[in-house]
Amino acid sequence: MDVLKVLNIEQKYQADNGETTAIKDISFSVEKGEFISIVGPSGCGKSTLLSIISGLLKPTGGEVYVNGMLVNGVSSHIGYMLQKDNLLDWRTIYKNVLFGLEIRKIKTPENVARAEELLKTYGLYEFRNNYPSQLSGGMRQRTALIRTLAINPDILLLDEAFSALDYQTRLNVTDDVYRILKQEKVTTVMVTHDIPESISMSDKIIILTQRPAEIKEIVEIDFELPHRTPLTCRNSPKFSKYFDHLWKELSVHE
Template identity: 70%
Template sequence: MEVLKVSGIGEKYQSQNGEVTALSNINFSVEQGEFMSIVGPSGCGKSTLLSIIAGLLKPTEGTITLNGKLVSGVSPQVGYMLQRDNLLEWRTILKNILFGLEIQKKLTPENIAYAEHLLKTYGLYEFKDKYPSQLSGGMRQRAALIRTLATNPDMLLLDEAFSALDFQTRLAVTDDVYTILKKENKTALMVTHDIPESISMSDRILVLTRRPGTVRNIHTITFDMEQRTPLACRSHIQFNTYFNTIWNELDVHV
């Protein structure tokens, strides 16, 4: 089943110095339960595309449909994860996790119970009355994910969600997030500049061209293994083949 459909998206920026075409004619769709990544050279409009899909930005051309409905403005069906965890330091972990529900005025006993259930399942329940500064970087990122999941979105958008973490934490957190998303059976779309990260997590990878960004290619990533985890993928023999293919397509010049 198709969760997200992006058709004919184009985006032009207006600035004092003139007009910039950031994206042009982008078409793709994401299936239920799929993990898809978007990679592309820096400045190709990856994050702009994600903002458009989230409803934060209006596209100049084209439409976004989510579960068959046209997107206009921010939809509660979409969860968005940013580069930093953005936990509010004046709120306890529990209050931080309930933030999205509070904004959407959905603080019902059932929803609170669901958020607490997520905290318990993912080992943060005993920290619920602590403040963000008392948690490690990995735990903070997990709390941010739970904050997004608490509103029960159909689709998750990850905007360079791990690039603020140091490398070791990042490997652990990607494994963590991947497992959680698969367990909750969430559809996800991730923007990243990190090719290995996208290969290790994705079912499909969309490669964008340099500006104005258009779809260059979409790769299906499959690994010959029983229980796929990002960390295990990294040491798999097919990993380098995928890396070289995508690297060549990105056409990076220094």
């Protein structure tokens, strides 16, 4: 079943020199539990597309549906993670995780219990009384993810969510995040400029053209691994073939 449907999305902006088209006729769908990456040249409109999906930005044309319902404004079914973890330094890890529930006014005993269970399952419960400044970059990002998952979203949007981390931390965190998202069966759409990251984490990769962004190709990713993780994917012989293909498709636009 399609959790997300993006139909004929178009985005235009008024500029001093006339109208500019940023996104042109983009359509795709995402099934429950799928992990989709969106890649494309810098400035082509990847983050704009995520903002439209989230309901933060109204498109000039086209529609977005989540669970068959039209997105019209910010959707409670969608969680959003940005490059910065945006943890509140004056709140403990536990209180940071509960922050989303408070903002959405859904801090029920059941939802608090779920948040605590997520902290326990993913190794942060013993750090619940610590403050963000006392955590490593990887643990902070895991906290931000748990805070987002605590609101129980049907879809998670990741906008360059790991790009602020150093290379080694980034590899560990992507493995961590992938495991959590697959275990929780969260449908994910990620924008990234990192080709290896997109290949190692995704079930499909959507390649966008230069602005105005259109879909050039949707690449199916299948490593045929029984217990796939981003790290095992990077060691697969198939990895370099996917990389060469994406590199070639993206280099055409540079």
